Amino acid sequence: MLQELLKKINNKEYIVGIVGLGYVGLPLMWTFFQKNMPVLGYDIDDNKVNCILEGRPYIKHLGDNMMQALAKSDRVDATTDFSRLSEADALLLCVPTPLNEHREPDMQYVEKTCLTVGQNLRKGQLVILESTTYPGTTEELIIPILEGESGLTAGKDFYVAYSPEREDPGNADFNTAKIPKVVGGHGEDALKLACALYDTAIVQTVPVSDTKTAEAVKLTENIFRSVNIAMVNELKVIYQAMGIDVHEVLDAAGTKPFGFMKFTPGPGLGGHCIPIDPFYLTWKAREVEQPTRFIELAGEINTDMPRYVVRQTMEALNHHKKAMNGSNILLIGLAYKPNVDDDRESPTYKLMELLERQGAEVSYYDSYVPKIKPSREYAHYAGKESVTWDEGTIRAFDAVVIATNHDDINYAELAEWNECIIDTRNAMNGYATKEKQVWKA
Known part of the structure; x- marks a missing residue:
């Protein structure tokens, strides 16, 4: 046969x-x-x-x-x-x-x-x-x-x-x-x-030798990414407190031709693999009574990043003599990564929830996801639509948080149209025109 x-x-x-x-x-x-x-x-x-x-x-x-x-x-x-x-x-x-x-x-x-x-x-x-x-x-x-x-x-x-x-x-x-x-x-x-x-x-x-090994390969690939993203996310918070631009550090470190692989920090993990896969191994590891401390620590750091972004947003608003409660905030990018319409496990949803808990009115802009589809975890956002990209709309927001750096965003226009921008992706590098206009988060 x-x-x-x-x-x-x-x-x-x-x-x-x-x-x-x-x-x-x-x-x-x-x-x-x-x-x-x-x-x-x-x-x-x-x-x-x-x-x-x-x-x-x-x-x-x-x-x-x-x-x-x-x-x-x-x-x-x-x-x-x-x-x-x-x-x-x-x-x-x-x-x-x-x-x-x-x-x-x-x-x-x-x-x-x-x-x-x-x-x-x-x-x-x-x-x-x-x-x-x-x-x-x-x-x-x-x-x-x-x-x-x-x-x-x-x-x-x-x-x-x-x-x-x-x-x-x-x-x-x-x-x-x-x-x-x-x-x-x-x-x-x-x-x-x-x-x-x-x-x-x-x-x-x-x-590979059997199905169990092949299953472990995929988890290993994505746990590798999760752990390294957690490391640069933690470095971002540390260097921010020291007045050091983590992106400049990573760009310079990335010139080393051996022994270093560049990962980029962000507002949290998204997509169908990296936020989920590590927990598949930690769950299975309990069956054989093996701890997964390193993997779980990485998960804690990555899971906390949206809260860090919210804290930075609050600080940026305070600088402009505005309170979070009652502010109108725009999130740019609902997709979990640039230039796709895939919003599975996107950290933008978590940012929405956390900002709303602080009393903010939250909208989003994403040409790739013009309308939110029903999902199990965020069913209450189903039907919510992207705002339009024009000067009047963007100026009306008290703060803009860049969660996903799509290529079709005109960042020069954003710098001209809004005075309080919280940038989680280093997308505004070179576009800031006023002191404290752009906050790195």
Whole structure:
């Protein structure tokens, strides 16, 4: 059976099923499509499926051309009908793995998806989880569900692997095809099959010994970032108290050609990985009675950054003889990073909440996120819309906080239009025109 499937991959006849067509699944569909593989997308969201079939974009930074090409091709299909799961040869699961209210792994989306997959599983299919998760998920959670629902045996009747997504939305230098793919299989045959599949579309596959190791790789990558971001965030607060510009320090340190990697401070962590992934390991580490003090300390520092920004905003307002209570404050940037429409776990939401608790009236501007969509944690902000960018609007605010430094912001206009700017991203460097107009935060 394995040789037949490998031949099918080689002949570009192997149907790649993508379950979940969001920020991970849609680029993955596009990547396989570009390499002439037939792709079939599955999602519970009618709008996403219809957008693919009709060529309408729903993730702004991916653009119109990609969607139109997918819609025109007879090698692409998308559906909300999960009874069609058996049509695909491989099922790549790209579903959310958030935290619950206790900051523990919330595996409900993985579990529900695996239940549905298991009910439609057929012999010979390859199931790969791409979502970030704790070590042991594939062996301890996914395989038992798939076997229990299907009556089939992993490694004998069907194949299972884990290959973590490494998406960086908006990164023009590294798209899905250019980022090496770590792959761990449930047995040698699953590893061979998964690597052969990714080899058709990805620049390099990096096989590891098992699924547990592959799961640990992804957590390690993002914990590395979390810890280093926490370090520069702490340095920012320390150097601020000393009258030292942390950005100047980091720029100069970054000229060293070895032994230093530059990270940039900000108002807190955002995105679908870095604010979440460390807690997946700390949760799993408790099972083996191992402390994660270093990781937890980094989490505490990063989590506290929005409060630091609020304190700096209060100080800036005080300098202008204004109180926080009753002030109108504008937050620039709702997306968690520049030049994308991805607002998942954005620290701007936390800033909104904290500022409102202090009595401020808070608005936001973001051309990438013109209207806030419903979310589990910030449902009360759903429907709130971005203000317009014009002189009268910007001048009317008592303070402006730059939370995300989109390239389409005219910072020269901002410097001209508002006298109290709190800059968490060093975006106003070179634009300040008056003493204490710009506060670094």
